[in-house]
Amino acid sequence: MLDGEPSSVKYPDLHRMVFNLPAIDNHAHPILKEAHRDAFAFEGLVSEAQGVALTEDSVRTVANMRATKELSKLFGLDVNTTWEELKEHRNGLPYSELTGICFEHAKLQTLLLDDGLSGVEESAENYRTHDHFTTSPTKRIARIEVVAEVSIRGSPSRDESLISLEIPRR
């Protein structure tokens, strides 16, 4: 449910608070740059599977069905929209518009952003870029292993890292 109808809910005050109170995402990672918007299969939204299991099998899961229903509503599509139609519509949206739609409905006050994931500098936006989508400026969470990595390497750049604690995210 994205927001529901306040008149139909059992506890309208609670409903109003849950769906309208601006939230702080206290564990966010940066959004992808536009050039990398298709770097990851969109099915990763609903499954941690990989390969064919992700792109072909996960689309038949309950989680995917629910995502299709909710995303159709988010994008203003018909309730009977299929997953493929949904992806096609999403791919056709300008990236800034797509990002704006998602952030707008999330009602985020601000982000606490961990930008220490490997590959972030190449494929993801700078943390300040996110200020356009939130009410308050984005704040950073410094990943100490990345700071240690830079200390050992002796260079402020994160490129060509010699040391990494990075483990693929689950």
Add this chain to the structure above:
Amino acid sequence: MEKILTPHLGTDTLDVAPILSKFHDSLYYALEAEARNPDVVAFKSVVCYRTGLDISTFISQASLKFSILEIFKTYQSGEKVRLCYKALNDMVVQVALEVAASHDIPGKPHISDNYLADLDNSSISHWLGRQRSDAAPILAIADASDHQGLPKHQVCAAPCILPLYPGGWISGCHIPERVPRPRLGMSPDRASRPIASDCTTEPCLPLDRSSPWSRNEVKKPFCDKCSSSVQQIRSCGHVRPHVPLPRFSSPLAARNTPKLNQHTSFPFY
């Protein structure tokens, strides 16, 4: 460090003490710089991916030197060096928490799906328990997006951190009933406004009995008064009737387990 390591390449000797000292100082000042950055609101560590919260605060110099030697060997062979040596990782966390405490920003161990090891007297939870109550808070991250279906880690994180550390704050997890509620009320960032947490007041979620952690955990003392284990606590009589007990997954329990919404939000002031 590269400058220090390079002269030793191709030799059989390595004086690790200055390398270690240089690394410590470099790390400390780098973290200090991050902490002074007004945009930085917290430190986060992913060390729990390797050792859970079994992070030693009594790090032997021998272990540290061994870690440096291993890095040196890897560096010498031209391979990518990984910060995967426990002593060095523990030192990085310890230095970071010291810097965090001096700047009053939270340190956030990212609770992963590594089971918590048996924590001994040198572990981080005991160390945190000795800290001043006004030291930097610890914010254990266990966000729902990472750990859906793995509630046992969130369950185990809360009793380990919160009772010992007044500044503790757990995100995205289900707090066991025995953890005092007021400790959930602080804002972990520097914002002047209250933060909306996605914590719920649900007690322990079903635990996966097939895991080694669960098998050990059910045998440990749970009741604060008579040290009954979770398995025995229903008959000890010390638990308030309305306090739900931890549930363990079984085909039967699974049918009786209510569906929990991990995104239920409650504001804490």
